[in-house]
Amino acid sequence: MAEFDYDLFVIGGGSGGVRAARVAAATGARVALAEEYRMGGTCVIRGCVPKKLMVFASEYKEVFADARTYGWDVDECTFDWPSFRSHLHKELDRLESVYRSLLDKSGVEIFDSRVTLKDPHTVQFANGVTKSAKHILVATGGHPNRPDMENAHLGIVSNDIFLMEELPKSILIVGGGYIACEFACILNGLGVDVTLYYRGAQILRGFDDEARGLIADMMREKGIDIHVGTNIVEMAPDSDRPEAGPAGSDAAMGAPSEHGKGIASNPKSETDPAARGPVWVKSTNGHEQVFDHVMFATGRDPSSHDMGLEEVGVKLGRRGEIVVDEYSQTNVPSIYAIGDVTKRVELTPVAIREGMAFVETVFKGNPTPVDHELIPSAIFTQPEMGTIGMTEEDAREQEEIEVYSTSFRPMQTAFADRPDRVMMKLIVSKRTRVVLGCHIVSPNAGEMIQMAGIAVKMGATKEQFDQTCAVHPTISEELVTMRDPIRSS
Structure with a gap:
């Protein structure tokens, strides 16, 4: 009888976890994978893929305008968000089924459940069942955070964008990183009135100054109202704002949020992001305005909490990241971690490479450190x-x-x-x-x-x-x- 139920148990069905599971199984290892939400993780379901499809959609407005200059007779066009959204989710469903099929064909056993660590070799499912594994790989990714301020629950995060049933007429995006700037451009291209607050002196901190300066200029040229050195001081439902008058804009209808529980006193808001808006906002420069939605793009945190990691001795960093060595191994020898949950380089192709290096090291006897140098x-x-x-x-x-x-x-x-x-x-x-x-x-x-x-x-x-x-x-x-x-x- 085998000492363990599996040679490898992967926690997390994103790109890194799925790749590691498949490649490990190809070596003959007995592999299982658990995912509590949807197979594909952040990139496929609520990140890179739907975002890029929205980028494509948002670019057509200028393409149609340019076509007229180039001699094409193009009528005035309008964007139909419900139609696009329906097609988008069909594509995400298709991609999720592809991920499941790849795992199944590789011989990986799939569990649609949240799991926690019981000891260095044992995971426990939500129903109390336990499974043992010689090696455990944590690939649970990250999640968007909200600032620690009163009424922050009124804001949406990037996950919610893909679920809205209708586009808002106006939105305030708080943040100046790549997620904030990408969605500012996307929503502006789709006809939303976009304002962006960033507390720093220039957007896209950490990137080349000349490059980010040009992007800021072009975003403003396209109609995005960027306010640097600016943050929210207060926010409240428009109906509850100090000396509230008539609402300044119509609320847009929304859809269920992945992180919707307990977001407001109105029970409807637990399933409908639009029930949080319109939102009154006062900024650090004293300006007051009402927006249909406020979106927080103020960073992402590793999804490592309430998993039993610390209880079994795994060291976590200040932001909750799993601390690993160059081979993605934690201080607990049987437990490894890859991808955004380690907060090394938070990019999908990097997570995939980390997963491949992990398999080389653990299952192929070829110790392979992860190469994080010169990543495009x-x-x-x-x-x-x-x-x-x-x-x-x-x-x-x-x-x-x-x-x-x-x-x-x-x-x-x-x-x-x-x-x-x-x-x-x-x-x-x-x-x-x-x-x-x-x-x-x-x-x-x-x-x-x-x-x-x-x-x-x-x-x-x-x-x-x-x-x-x-x-x-x-x-x-x-x-x-x-x-x-x-x-x-």
């Missing part, structure tokens, strides 16, 4: 940002550099008389000539940075970029035609 990424604002490597600011602190940068109006939108600008930027080491960073602000920057990322990861020099023949006429040709640095230090 994209922000799906409008225009997009693609980035890999060091920012100009960080590189300058490390060594002497040259900066090659250009910003211009691209041919396609210039012809349509739009003011859109793009930017291409390379950060180069003076000593080695290696390209330390590449930053692109442009339509389809995500597609471009994937290709440029290969060269940067390989350690290409500026001269090797220069030796590559340009593809003309394209925006991306500027990456190989910038001959003279605009500044050096």
Whole structure:
């Protein structure tokens, strides 16, 4: 009789957990996976995939306008959110079934249940049943947080956006990170009146200053009302605000929230985000305004609490992240963790690579540390940002550099008389000539940075970029035609 029920028990059915389970099962290991919500995790169900589909939807408004300039007879078009939403959820259902099918065909046993840790080798299901495993892999991801302030429950979070039955007429987005900026651009493109409050001096903190400055300019140009150095002081239902008068806007109808319990005194609001609005807001600059919705995009926390982790001795960090070594192993030898719950690099492809490295280490006898160096990424604002490597600011602190940068109006939108600008930027080491960073602000920057990322990861020099023949006429040709640095230090 086997000592354990399974060789591996995976907690969490997101991209990282599913990949690790499948690859481990392919080695002949007995594998089980438990997921308490929907298979696919944040990325597939309430993150990357539905967000990107919303990005596509939101871009058509300008495409139709440009088409008229290019000679097409295009009637005035309106966006039908209920129709899009219905199609969106059919696609998410399809993708979830694909994930389930892949696990099933790999021989992974699936449990649709929340589980907690009972000891270093045992998990317990919600019904009290326990299962044992030689190794346990925690891949529970993260969740959006709300600020610790009165009436914060009136606000929605990113998970709720995909569930709304109707779009609001107006929304305040609180936050200045990539999630806040992406949804500001999406909702603006779909016709919502968008205001954004960010307490810092500039949005997209941590990214290249020149790149984030251009994105901020373009967001304002497209009609997004950005207020930096600004936060909420007070918020309340419009009907309950101090000296409340008539509501300033109509409430939009919403749908059930994944985190809806206990969000307001009105019982309906437990299943209907729209019951929380309209919301009166007073900001740090004294301005008062009523919005149909307030969305908090103020960060994400690891989903690690109330799982029994600390009780079995697993060390957690300040934000609740599971502390792991370079092989994704916790301080409890039988327990590993990958993905957003470790708060290392919170990107889906990184979680997948961490899962693959885990299997190499534990089931293939090939100790494989996770490579977190030079990871390309994209922000799906409008225009997009693609980035890999060091920012100009960080590189300058490390060594002497040259900066090659250009910003211009691209041919396609210039012809349509739009003011859109793009930017291409390379950060180069003076000593080695290696390209330390590449930053692109442009339509389809995500597609471009994937290709440029290969060269940067390989350690290409500026001269090797220069030796590559340009593809003309394209925006991306500027990456190989910038001959003279605009500044050096």
